[in-house]
Amino acid sequence: MELGPVSPSPLARLVAEFHKLPGIGPKSAQRLTYFLVRAPAEQARSLAEAILAVKERVVFCSRCQNVTEGNPCALCRDPARDHTRICVVEEPLDVLALERTGSYRGLYHVLHGVLSPMDGVGPEDLRIKELLGRLEGVQEVIVATNPTVEGEATAIYLQRLLSPLGIRTTHLARGLPAGADLEYADEVTLSRALEGRQAF
């Protein structure tokens, strides 16, 4: 991006760095940069320190592959959790979403992505090997990948991998989301809600 003679290098450099982050285009990158120029020095330093702290102190749990400060992570170390159940998710944020429900007491496994041949992401790019290495004593693997094309393909891949090992493999129910309006539900959601209909 051409910033011209009025844009000295530290500004152009910060714009470029912000632009590398996901979802931040050139305009947003400029806006963030000028915001920080005007912000109190304390706020900018605090942000820079937080970025460095994350890189220094956050590691991947050697068991569940989630991000954590201690290894193994608090969840994997918790004896109160059900260690016979593993819920497989795509991203660390998915663990937070499931924990917020308060309805799950098992362990997790974070794949850090989904199978996506188009983007060159194969099984060896995900933490699948690590999942296979921690199946001792596990009775159920709940595959909670997103209901997208890639998420479903990854789920099927895992199911085929795990079933021969005698491990019960399940996936999250598909159906109408809470508060939905039948009239506006898309065909795929409605078809799946019908297929998965349950007795009262």
Added chain:
Amino acid sequence: MELGPVSPSPLARLVAEFHKLPGIGPKSAQRLTYFLVRAPAEQARSLAEAILAVKERVVFCSRCQNVTEGNPCALCRDPARDHTRICVVEEPLDVLALERTGSYRGLYHVLHGVLSPMDGVGPEDLRIKELLGRLEGVQEVIVATNPTVEGEATAIYLQRLLSPLGIRTTHLARGLPAGADLEYADEVTLSRALEGRQAF
């Protein structure tokens, strides 16, 4: 935001810091945080350093109030620019936009905001005093605030302030933007284009 036991403090802290930036909600802040966790350490360090460099090396030009590394800035020091003309803008980004046109050879003055009584922004919160202090030898002030309610109010305020001093005060032409479709132009734009019609 509740991040739960799986979110150790450095992560929660970085999410909170990102969330303080304009246009970044809690979800985006989480996404940026986990992106940096997985990004190469070099990229995170580079971003942190760029933030610190901006705060250390970027100052406000004591003449035009634009952000700059040297004071006065390159534009104010340039003898090839027309020092009898000052274009008043709201933000540093507006200077970049005007410079990109290549049609203006005068100087600038950055207000760092607009008058907005609703938000408690009065004349003393903008760099208006600094503008009045650099009018010697100036023949024209082009007020290039945005064509919004606040921008127009600020323009009228400046015009009333400058006219008694015998300085020609102009504003940018209002009319149809390049490539516009008359059929879809809003009434205000079209009215102004009519009012400001020009002979061939």
